[in-house]
Amino acid sequence: MLIRIFYFFMISSALLSITGCTSETSATQEMAQTIMKEDQNSDIFILESILYKKVETINKEQLRSIQTAPYGSITSSYEKKNTFQSGMASILPTGTQIYRSIAQPEHVYSNDRGTYTLYKSVPEG
Template identity: 60%
Template sequence: MVTKVIYFFLLSTVTIFSIVGCTAETSATQEVAQTLMKEDNNSDIFLIESILYKKVKTVNETEFKSVNTTSYGQISMNYNKNKKFQSGMASVLPIGTKLYRSVENPEYVYSSEERGYTMYKSVPEG
């Protein structure tokens, strides 16, 4: 009986560590972000809700207001070389930058900053 309990405990422990270990691995999206930053450390990218976005262009207020958008969160961390890209992290945008997602074209997200608006497009994995 004691042997069965010990085996059950060991099996449970191994299973839990396996699950935790798998979720801690770098996702494909994080790897793409890391690769973009290695290729060009000035890349203007951010990661939110497991989606990577890259700068397309700067837009003026009139163009931004012509797009039907919805609030999409904000930047909560800045990237540095020693960290993995995480949700809410940006390479250029400052912490607190508000993000808006296009309703009609959800692959486009806009940032609202003091200097204006920037359009970003989602980067496909792989």
């Protein structure tokens, strides 16, 4: 019986070390951290593991001329001490709706209380 308990703990320890109880950051998160270190006023967010950066503010008519689909929403705000996570934004408030362009999937648009902004995905590397 003692041998079984010993083996159980050995296997459990091995599995925990293999699956990793680490807090490594992805390349996308590292890019976001770098951008924020270079310019704390950067307007960026991560959604579905893709980093987006503000290109320009647009008006309602411009947004209406683009075919979009709902893409998600901002779920948390970036704080300097934290690591960027998916759903987190540096400027956009929590709850802001994000829409993806059908013709150009690298372009997404935010609707923050009637202010519309174009963001473009930031390629890794």
